[in-house]
Amino acid sequence: MKKFFLLCCLSIFGYFIFTNYTNEDRQIFTIEEEQIYEGNLILINNEVKLQQEPTEIEAIPNNFANNVEIQSEITVHKDLLTPMQDMFETAEKDEIMHFKLNSGFRTGLVQQQLYEELGSQYALPNGYSEHQSGLSIDIGSTEGMMEYTLEAEWLAQHASEFGFILRYPENKVDVTGIAFEPWHFRYVGKPHSLIMTKEDMVLEEYLAFLKEKGEYETMIEGKHYQIRYVKPEKFKSRKSFKTNNYEISGDNLDGIIITKVID
DSSP: OHHHHHHHHHHHHHHHHHHHHHHHTEEEEEOOGGGGGOSTTOOOSSSSOOOSOOSOEEEOOTTSOTTEEEOSOOEEEGGGHHHHHHHHHHHHHTTOOOEEEEEOOOOHHHHHHHHHHHOTTTOOOTTSOGGGGTOEEEEEETTSOGGGSHHHHHHHHHGGGGTEEEEEOGGGHHHHOSOOEEEEEEEOOTTHHHHHHHTTOOHHHHHHHHHHHSEEEEEETTEEEEEEEEOGGGOSEEEEESSSOEEEEEOSSSOEEEEEEEO
8 A cells, every 4th residue: 555655656746747847848939931041951042042141150260170271261150160170170080181261151242243253154143152141161172173182082971970061063963053063062960961961962852852751750870850841831839849959940942941859
């Protein structure tokens, strides 16, 4: 009888702790329509225009990596600084020592000037360049043409581990509409970079894949991810754990991608 009474007390106590924990650790978040146009997964190409320029732009420190040459001030979205530094420090451990950064964030004015000076074969007009998002970085090598260097080879194998993808690969020109650019890397964050690399998808294909699936789950690096594609009118509010285990990004088209780590 005493054991039964003790078991009941423990059950009631456990239920009380659990319900309080879940109530305290759950929150309501809402999706606003303007979020379609911001985030790491926004699509920008020669048909899809950037709707708003980023505000959180920071300069890359000249000494932020021993194996990277920076000849002039280059700025990027602040979210790129840490993964970029981690990436170059890992490359240094692999004795890859001759990177150089050529271009990062560009304002609309600068992009339009490039377009007028270089023409449509070498530059995109204002609003249609990924560089205006602050999410792209042109990485070269001091050892020669990028596609023939160890730096390019190393990035092709490892960039996705840090959230970056080669945005314009040679075998996807018909999809991207852009010629092969072995120097142009785009930050999309993990797990998206790893999925895209594994499945040989460029951003256009990946967003179409998520939209068709609606919901997609995968295990990456020991974590269980749930990725959902929704439209704002179908997503008024939803409960989620009050942690940093989910991220929201628009696609710059008509949907929003919610990426969540499932414990």
